[in-house]
Amino acid sequence: MTATNVVATVAAETGAPSAGRLSGLRAAFRSPRLLAGTTIVGFFVLLGIVGPFLAGNPNALSHTELAGPSLRHWLGTTQIGQDVFAQLVVSTRASLAIGFGAGLLATLISIVVGISGGYAGGLLDEALSLVSNVVLVIPTLPLIIVIIADLRSNGLGPLIVVIALTSWAASARVLRAQTLSVRNREYILAARAAGERAWRIVFVEILPNELPIIVSNFIFAVIFAILTQAALAFIGLGDPTLLTWGNMLNIAYNDEALSIGAWWWFIPPGLCIALLGMGLALINFSLDELLNPRLRVYRQRRPAGARASAQGSLRESVRESAR
């Protein structure tokens, strides 16, 4: 009996047929939150890919300095006459690259540390959880600031590595807990009894089961990386030659955009960060509802899953009788 068969059998026995999961997925995609989230994130990803080709030179100087939004300059111009809209569009690429790069690396580290610790147990697990917990309690941004300042290098690569190295711990802890609860289930025991190798059990049996959590952790890591990079660039620790949203905010703040009243200069970059963050958070939010059916909001008139509505009506009848 192969491991896949065991999984299928166990799944059938525990009443979790794959059809149910599929319909859940379809239901989730009907949720306006997921739709809004994927639309926003998709828009920014597209903008990051094609934007720089369309926007024109972000550093080209025009003769109108500090002009408000107009047909010529959709989002006005900066102190020295650069087009804010072009800068905004070009900044998208580097901001996204750092966010997704650091998010991916942090997620990889958390998978290695969390799953191997949780699966192996014993001394390795003790050591890895100690490391995760310590990294978790040391405040991240001050640490990153000191590292970047000491390194005197703020290029794309070092920045991604530093952000990833300081932000994997929370996900590793979640994955370890999940692995601990999964490792003694029947299908894992069956796979072990069938003589599967450890790496195969981890990659084929455990990892796919934790994929939803990993995706959710990844999204959080991307949000965190984008916010961290923006903060670093804002306080002057960014690469000044690299156009990012944080860098734009830094220049706007230092060139007195606030006291001049040039709102078109400092509002859009922050709004982009906030919108992208919100899009990612909305995706996570709906993923959460998908994984944890208790969080779903069941409305009376809308037909929901049989079990769910039964639970809901039970609750309602209890409420009624309580009144």
Place this chain on the structure above:
Amino acid sequence: MRYVARKLGFYLVAAWVALTINFLLPQLIPGNPVEALIGRMSQSGTVPPGEAKVLTALLGLGTGNIAQKYWQYLDGLAHLRLGLSIANFPTPVAVEISESIYWTLILVGTATVLSFVLGIALGALAGWKRGSRLDSIIPATTLLTAMPYFWLALIMLYVFASNVWHVLPQGQGYDTNSDMTPGWNLAFLASAVQHAILPALTIVLSSVGGWLLGMRNMMVSTLSDDYVVAAEAKGLPQRRIMIGYAARNAVLPSVSGFAISLGFVVSGAIAMEYVFSYPGLGEKLVLAVNNNDYPLMQGIFLVITFAVLGANLLVDLMHGFIDPRTRLSR
């Protein structure tokens, strides 16, 4: 008590790791930082003898092998030899830090507790009435949470302290132009409170969403637990079920989350303080970084880290007190 000993041991290890990171990081600085630092100091005044030695030990660049360097570094820290600040020569780093730490502690501390209480209360209500109008503000709070702290601070500054509607002061911790003396007098305290409104509002607005969401979701989960259904079946008053049964149990994860989030709040406050030129540790850190003031930078990193570790320890011990189950399980 075993639980307390275990927690104390963990935070000792964490503190040791922070100390060691702080020892290793300056090795990354290219060139000879001590020489450069002394050079810049001598431009702004006479450098006291022995300063070079203090700096060398502090930056982990002492003489001998790595163990001897480490010993010199620890010895220097144990005697609180933190060196002199370069940005503000010749003020000792220890003085710089103790001048600004109260500002941050009071501002960030108050705002964080306020945000936590507000978020938990609203989250409990939103979870209790899920699907209601209150519950539908949740997506809006995710926007607030995704906002960079410092950008929200910029907008606050723009709206309430400059062109649009100038009702609050622009920055600083108190009115530095008038001749008031910092201390326990009414004029200073009133000015300090007035200057703290915008920074505090920024922290509360950008962190309340996280608490709200976490509490709301835990509340919804708890509401379908048997003991809540049983309480309803018994006909207990709704208020009592909501607060005494559901919220009381739903708040536990938030309390342990509170400890971890302290570090993030401190992180968020760094760029925020910079926007408001608030005289706290965060602004000092940014200043130190932009001036390549390594002694001040390392000192502030250690102080922030130790403060966060201490607060974490406190919350952990409190959590063990609130929820006896954590004490029993290892």
